[in-house]
Each structure stands twice: as C-alpha cells, then as structure tokens.
Amino acid sequence: MKKTNRPLVLAAVMLAMFIGAVEATIVSTAMPSISADLGGFAKYSWVFSSYLLMSTVTVLLYGKLSDIFGRKPIFAIGVLLFLFGSLLCGLADSMEVLIFYRFIQGIGAGAVLPIATTIVGDIYPAEERAKIQGYLSSVWGISAVTGPAIGGVLVATIGWEYVFWVNIPLGILALLGVMLFLVEPAKKSKPSIDYMGAFLLTVSLTAFLYWLVEGGVGFPWVSVQSAALCGGALIAFAFFILVERKAADPMMPFDIWRNRSILYANLVSLFTGIILIAVSSYLPTYVTGVMEQSATVAGFTLTAMSIGWPIASFFSGRLLIKFGYFKTSLAGGVFLVIGTLLFVFMEPGFGPLWAAMSSFFVGVGMGLTSTSFIVSIQAAVSYEQRGSATASNVFMRNLGSTIGVALLGSLLNSSLLKYFKEHNLDLNLNSVNELLTQKGREMIPAESMVYLQEALGGALHNVYAVTALFAGISFLLIFGLPRKKGVGADVE
Structure with missing residues (x-):
C-alpha cells in the first residue's frame, strides 16, 4: 500500500503557509500605493475586510468538508x-x-491555512506535533520576512499588481505536492453538508x-x-446557533x-x-x-x-514539551501586551526602528500563542x-481580524472626520491618499x-490604544487554559 511521503507533503504545506504569509504582509505594504493609484482611501479597510470576511465564513465549511471528503480535494x-x-x-x-x-480570493483562502495545518496534525503523531507545528509556524514567519521587502521592491519597480501574482507559481507547487504525495484513509461517512449554517453565518457576519x-x-x-444592520446580524446569528444545534453534521x-x-x-x-490585523x-x-x-x-x-x-515558534515546540501549554501561552501574552503598548507610545520622531521593535514583540507573542494553541x-x-x-481556531483568529479591520477602520475614519470638523478644514x-507617497x-x-x-497620527494612535486594550483582554483569558504539562493526546 502506498504511504504518505511526509517530507514532501510537509514541504508542500510549507509553501501553502508561504502563500498566507505573503498575502498578509505584501498586500499590507502595497496598500498605500494601491490607494494612491486607485483612489478611495475611505474604502481602504474594505480591501482587507472583503478578503477576511469570506475566508472567515468559509474556513468552518472547509474544515467540515475536509472531515467528510478528505483533505486533498478540499485543499485543491x-x-x-x-x-x-x-x-x-x-x-x-x-x-x-x-x-x-x-x-473571490478570500473564498479560496479559507481552505489554505486550516487544511494545511490539519494535514500536519494527520501525518505526525501527538508527540511530534509540537516540534513540527513549531517548524511549520517558523517557516510561515521566515517566508513572511521576505514578503514586505519584496512587496516594497515590487511597488517601487514594476508595480503593485505583482504583489498578488507572486502567489501563483508557489501555490501551484504546493497544490501538486499535496495531491501527489499525501495518502489519506478511505472515507466511510455519508456526506452531510450544513449549507444553511454556512448561509446564515455569511449573512450575519456580512451585516455586522x-x-x-x-x-x-x-x-x-x-x-x-x-439598527437594521445590527439587529439583522444578531437575528441571523441566533438562527445560525439554532440550526447548528439541530444539524446532523454541523459546520460548527x-x-x-x-x-x-x-x-x-x-x-x-x-x-x-484583532492585534495581528x-x-x-x-x-x-x-x-x-x-x-x-x-x-x-x-x-x-x-x-x-x-x-x-x-x-518564537521555533522555540515554542521545546517550551511546550518542557513547560506545557499554559506557561508557553502566558509568555506569548506578555509579549503581545508589551508590543502593543510600544505602539501606543510611538511618536513620529521615534522613527521606523521604534515601529520595527514594537512589531517584533508582537511577532514573538503571536509565535508563542499560535503554535501552542x-x-x-x-x-x-x-x-x-x-x-x-483546527478550523474553529483559524476561524476565531480570522473572525478577530475581520472584526478588527472593520472596527479599527471605522475608528480611524471617524477620528479623521472628527479632526477635520473640529479644525474647520x-x-x-x-x-x-496624497500623504501615502513621496x-x-x-x-x-x-x-x-x-x-x-497630525490628523492621521492621532487617528492611528486611537487605533493602537484599542489594540493594546485587546492585548490585555487576551492576556487575562489565557489564565483559563488548563495548566498541565506535556503535549500528549487527550483522546485516542
């Protein structure tokens, strides 16, 4: 019987993670230039919101479909x-x-990260997952290191269009690696897809x-x-919960x-x-x-x-084995709080090194918590x-980013408009738009x-203050995690 080629599948999954890393960093770097070229700064946050909305809604559906039909076809x-x-x-x-x-891009993205992560959970036993997931998250981050730099160079030379097109060749290689070298167990369950749950969640999140x-x-x-939008979102979500409780195979x-x-x-x-976005x-x-x-x-x-x-991800695998989930996650929470507070105290005269230092601390916090979770x-x-x-965790992080980009985008825009009105400008x-390019x-x-x-700096300061508040909440929630050591499986 043919067996999974674990090294080649892992390499393909790493390439899939690279797509996610590039998408998160290159597009962000290019957005000032895109906004200056296409106009519409008022719609700036919608470029992120549209992508995040669809990837958030579909991630649960893809996770459920991969349990029913297998990882390979849904990943493809x-x-x-x-x-x-x-x-x-x-x-x-x-x-x-x-x-x-x-x-459209977001509809597909909902499958990439959760199924790639799930595949690694499938092909490696529990005692190896801490180390491998740490490597996987490390490669995601290492790949992302080149993203902003490449994005800046592409924008300055051949154009922002290529920040999207750079995904294509690597995505094809990742797809071929998984399709050719992953062998899955035969599926015996009868398909039962929760279409109504997916529809209601889409309506609720879109309105919200x-x-x-x-x-x-x-x-x-x-x-x-x-009132209509907020009420509609709540009603649709209430129906979503009712449908999920009665569904034979719920998406959540x-x-x-x-x-x-x-x-x-x-x-x-x-x-x-929210912090990440x-x-x-x-x-x-x-x-x-x-x-x-x-x-x-x-x-x-x-x-x-x-x-x-x-x-942080590289060392988190070792920390998980030695100290357990709780202490590793708690250390990550501390770094998130420090990083976001550094953003709060950031001033224009501090220069990009201060911004980079703040960003680094947030990255350490994300690496420790995400791998542990x-x-x-x-x-x-x-x-x-x-x-x-696995999809539920990716869904919640995506949901946070979706809410975050909408909430913080609204805060940014309303802060700017308030400043213009107060100063009669x-x-x-x-x-x-004109501020974003030389x-x-x-x-x-x-x-x-x-x-x-002054208006943009003040508005972004408000954004970072709210971000620091959410970092504090996340730190407190970590205390709810079980405090046992080890990374063995809880179930057989």
Missing part, C-alpha cells in the same frame, strides 16, 4: 480559487473592482461587518440603518467547545486576530504617511514581526474532528501637510 478547491482571485486582483482598475476580486465599517461614516451610529460542532483547551485557545485567538494593516500607513518613509521601509517594519514570529487543540480531539477543531478621507506629499501645501499628518 481552495488553492485554485485563491490563485484565480490573486490573478484577478492584479488586474483591478478601481478600488471597487479590487474589493470584489478580494472576495458592514455596520462596523460604515457606522459613523456612511450613516450615523444612532439611525434606522444602523459546539460540543468541542466544552473542552477548556479549545474554548480558551479560541477566545484568545479572537483577540490576537491592526499591525499588518495600519503600520505601513503610519510609517509612510506620518513618518514620511518609503514603502520599502514600511515593509521592513512589518518584517520585524515576521522575524519575531518564527523565532494549534498543538493543544489537535491533541484534544480525535482524527474525525481534527479538521473541524476643507478636507475629506480621500485627502489622506510624490503625493510634494503636491500638498505645507500648512495642509501639518494638519493631515
């Missing part, structure tokens, strides 16, 4: 959709079109996301439209949440998702618009997070639930430049 569908969306994104000629293509992004900007927070099996390892790991991941989405904007640095320099400040992440969750469930359990959100800044009158930079 996700990667192909992601690559098709990447191709289209590079062809976008307006911000609205780019947002639509990002929806639109309310967060446009509230206070497109319509007043206290208005009929605001609530019984796995009774395990404390899964419950608290997922709750912490919700808030770390706050740094990756808005740090380049601060460095280019307020500190007046190039896209390349902004990319290197994000690279610092990508350096901290793999270093994945290993603990996969040890807490059987093979038949591993896809859903004839400026709007699109006026910020050429644009040269066209802004000196007096307007001062006001715009």
Whole structure:
C-alpha cells in the first residue's frame, strides 16, 4: 500500500503557509500605493475586510468538508480559487473592482491555512506535533520576512499588481505536492453538508461587518440603518446557533467547545486576530504617511514581526514539551501586551526602528500563542474532528481580524472626520491618499501637510490604544487554559 511521503507533503504545506504569509504582509505594504493609484482611501479597510470576511465564513465549511471528503480535494478547491482571485486582483482598475476580486480570493483562502495545518496534525503523531507545528509556524514567519521587502521592491519597480501574482507559481507547487504525495484513509461517512449554517453565518457576519465599517461614516451610529444592520446580524446569528444545534453534521460542532483547551485557545485567538490585523494593516500607513518613509521601509517594519514570529515558534515546540501549554501561552501574552503598548507610545520622531521593535514583540507573542494553541487543540480531539477543531481556531483568529479591520477602520475614519470638523478644514478621507507617497506629499501645501499628518497620527494612535486594550483582554483569558504539562493526546 502506498504511504504518505511526509517530507514532501510537509514541504508542500510549507509553501501553502508561504502563500498566507505573503498575502498578509505584501498586500499590507502595497496598500498605500494601491490607494494612491486607485483612489478611495475611505474604502481602504474594505480591501482587507472583503478578503477576511469570506475566508472567515468559509474556513468552518472547509474544515467540515475536509472531515467528510478528505483533505486533498478540499485543499485543491481552495488553492485554485485563491490563485484565480490573486490573478484577478492584479488586474483591478478601481478600488471597487479590487474589493470584489478580494472576495473571490478570500473564498479560496479559507481552505489554505486550516487544511494545511490539519494535514500536519494527520501525518505526525501527538508527540511530534509540537516540534513540527513549531517548524511549520517558523517557516510561515521566515517566508513572511521576505514578503514586505519584496512587496516594497515590487511597488517601487514594476508595480503593485505583482504583489498578488507572486502567489501563483508557489501555490501551484504546493497544490501538486499535496495531491501527489499525501495518502489519506478511505472515507466511510455519508456526506452531510450544513449549507444553511454556512448561509446564515455569511449573512450575519456580512451585516455586522458592514455596520462596523460604515457606522459613523456612511450613516450615523444612532439611525434606522444602523439598527437594521445590527439587529439583522444578531437575528441571523441566533438562527445560525439554532440550526447548528439541530444539524446532523454541523459546520460548527459546539460540543468541542466544552473542552477548556479549545474554548480558551479560541477566545484568545479572537483577540490576537484583532492585534495581528491592526499591525499588518495600519503600520505601513503610519510609517509612510506620518513618518514620511518609503514603502520599502514600511515593509521592513512589518518584517520585524515576521522575524519575531518564527523565532518564537521555533522555540515554542521545546517550551511546550518542557513547560506545557499554559506557561508557553502566558509568555506569548506578555509579549503581545508589551508590543502593543510600544505602539501606543510611538511618536513620529521615534522613527521606523521604534515601529520595527514594537512589531517584533508582537511577532514573538503571536509565535508563542499560535503554535501552542494549534498543538493543544489537535491533541484534544480525535482524527474525525481534527479538521473541524483546527478550523474553529483559524476561524476565531480570522473572525478577530475581520472584526478588527472593520472596527479599527471605522475608528480611524471617524477620528479623521472628527479632526477635520473640529479644525474647520476643507478636507475629506480621500485627502489622506496624497500623504501615502513621496510624490503625493510634494503636491500638498505645507500648512495642509501639518494638519493631515497630525490628523492621521492621532487617528492611528486611537487605533493602537484599542489594540493594546485587546492585548490585555487576551492576556487575562489565557489564565483559563488548563495548566498541565506535556503535549500528549487527550483522546485516542
């Protein structure tokens, strides 16, 4: 009988992780240039929100489908959709079109990270997972180190389109590696797909996301439209819970949440998702618009997070074996709090090195917590639930990022508008576009430049203050994790 070629499958999974790393860092680095080229700074956060919304909604469905039909076919569908969306994104000629293509890209992205991570949980025994997941997360981070730098170079030379197209050849190699060298056990279960649950969750998250992004900007927070969106989101989510409790094979099996390892790991991941998107989405904007640095320099400040992440992930496997999940996660929580507080105290005169240092500490915190959570969750469930359990953690982190980019984007926009109104300035959100490139800044009158930079700096300071608050919440939630040592399986 043919056996799985573990080294080649692991290499293919690492390439899949590279896609996720590049997507998170290169696009963030390129966004100031994309916004300056296509216009529409008011829709800046929607470029992230559209992608995150669909990847968040589909991750649970893909996790369940992989438990039913196997990892290979679902992984293939996700990667192909992601690559098709990447191709289209590079062809976008307006911000609205780019947002639509990002929806397509996000639909595919929902399969890449959770199934790649689940595959590693399948092919390695419990005692090896801590080390391998640490390596996997390290490679994800090491790959991301080159992302911001390459993104900055591509933007400065041949154009931002290539930050999307760079995914395509590596995605094809990852797909071939998994399809050719992964051997899965035969599936005996009868397919039962929770379409209604997927639909209701999509409706709920879409309404909630639109309310967060446009509230206070497109319509007043206290208005009929605001109440309709918020109420609709809550009603749809209530129906989602009812449907999941009655479904024969729910996309979100609530019984796995009774395990404390899964419950608290997922709750912490919700808030770390907010922290991650706050740094990756808005740090380049601060460095280019307020500190007046190039896209390349902004990319290197994000690279610092990508350096901290793999270093922490590499050591987390050893820390998990020696100290257990709780102490390793707690150390990660401390680094997240330190990193976010450094952002709060950041001033334009501190320069990009301060931004890079803050980013590095956040990366260390993410590396320690994410690796610990994945290993603990996969040890807490059987093979038949591993896809859903792993997907639940990725879902919560993605949900955090989805909520974060909407909430923080709304906070940013409303803070800018408030500043313009208080100072009686004839400026709007699109006026910020000119701040994001050297050429644009040269066209802004000196007096307007001062006001715009002060407005953007103050608005981003508000964003980082809220991010630090979420880091504090995540630190407190870590105390709910079980405090036993070791990384053995909890179930047979």
